[in-house]
Amino acid sequence: MAARTPDADREYLDYATYLGLDTLLAAQRPLSDPPHHDELLFIVQHQTTELWFKLMLHELRAATALVRQDDLEGSFKILARVKHIQTQLLNQWSVLETLTPTEYAQFRYVLGPASGFQSHQNRLIEIALGKRDRRVLESFRHTPAVLAELEDALRQPSLYDEFLRWLARRGFDVPREVLDRDVSEPYEANDAVTEVVVAIYQAPAESWDAYEMAEKLVDVDETYSLWRYRHLKVVMRIIGQNRAWTKNYGIILGLCKHPKTPPAIAMSFVQRLNEKDLKHLTTDRNAKEGLRLLAKKMLTKGKV
Ligand code: HEM
Numbered sequence: 001m002a003a004r005t006p007d008a009d010r011e012y013l014d015y016a017t018y019l020g021l022d023t024l025l026a027a028q029r030p031l032s033d034p035p036h037h038d039e040l041l042f043i044v045q046h047q048t049t050e051l052w053f054k055l056m057l058h059e060l061r062a063a064t065a066l067v068r069q070d071d072l073e074g075s076f077k078i079l080a081r082v083k084h085i086q087t088q089l090l091n092q093w094s095v096l097e098t099l100t101p102t103e104y105a106q107f108r109y110v111l112g113p114a115s116g117f118q119s120h121q122n123r124l125i126e127i128a129l130g131k132r133d134r135r136v137l138e139s140f141r142h143t144p145a146v147l148a149e150l151e152d153a154l155r156q157p158s159l160y161d162e163f164l165r166w167l168a169r170r171g172f173d174v175p176r177e178v179l180d181r182d183v184s185e186p187y188e189a190n191d192a193v194t195e196v197v198v199a200i201y202q203a204p205a206e207s208w209d210a211y212e213m214a215e216k217l218v219d220v221d222e223t224y225s226l227w228r229y230r231h232l233k234v235v236m237r238i239i240g241q242n243r244a245w246t247k248n249y250g251i252i253l254g255l256c257k258h259p260k261t262p263p264a265i266a267m268s269f270v271q272r273l274n275e276k277d278l279k280h281l282t283t284d285r286n287a288k289e290g291l292r293l294l295a296k297k298m299l300t301k302g303k304v
Pocket of ligand 1: 050099231234238
């Protein structure tokens with residue numbers, strides 16, 4: 001059969017074909033038996049999140065490339081979209097919150113060991129934004145192609161790395177060791193970079209673009225933290241506090257550091273932090289004072 005031209009394809013095109021609705025709408029496959037009414041909500045909530053993740057990743061990569069090409073204005077337009085995607089994701093939690101603990105418990109068995117921990121797009125977003133933590137790769141050993149994609153992403157400069165390079169090109173005093181660092185390793189705070197950022201904030205009118213980019217990065221970071229926090233609240237609401245997730249160190253650390261975590265919960269989790277994170281907590285200005293004191297006490301008593 002002769003190959004069809006794009007124009008000929010378009011003649012056959014309708015709404016469902018263009019959007020691949022056959023595939024999309026066939027991808028919700030509840031496993032509960034007998035079928036549980038609420039499993040569809042659970043699947044759709046995850047799938048729509050993954051779709052928004054896909055778009056967010058696409059946009060973050062484009063924004064990073066634009067910064068690399070010195071087109072900061074172009075990246076602002078894209079980052080504005082990223083912010084709206086994040087807001088959408090944040091608001092979306094309220095749909096899942098209508099699932100009660102009883103309903104969830106009735107079909108939880110179908111999930112087996114599957115967990116959001118294995119969302120590779122979530123990890124790619126974190127990496128694109130600058131997080132470097134090889135421990136999360138462990139969850140992807142059984143999917144070599146995904147593992148390779150994550151490892152490759154870890155070797156790419158993040159949006160923040162590209163911003164630092166742009167600042168240097170614009171004449172800001174970003175140290176050479178920061179610009180030439182191995183981007184696959186975690187970023188370490190640098191006093192000279194802090195001075196650059198302070199200078200930008202002290203005189204925004206002298207470099208509006210640098211100031212606006214710094215604000216956009218803080219916005220994206222803050223909204224990402226809020227998304228994670230809402231996830232924790234949903235988890236607490238639906239499966240309570242004494243389940244497997246409280247064994248997850250990253251989640252415990254996140255809860256300790258989050259200013260909105262109820263003090264009693266934060267205090268109980270601080271006991272499980274390692275020395276390095278306890279030290280960070282003692283100087284974390286976002287953490288509640290009681291928590292900082294407890295961390296200090298634990299360090300001086302040599303409890304860790
Ligand atoms: C009933 C609803 C949900 C429950 C009970 C739940 C529970 C959990 C638990 C227990 C973890 C910790 C990892 C583990 O122990 O395996 C986790 C992690 C995670 N979940 Fe959920 N989850 C829910 C909904 C969702 C939804 C809708 C998403 C959207 C994709 C999601 C994304 C994630 C991600 C990305 C992580 C990894 C977090 C990190 O380590 O940064 N979860 N979830």
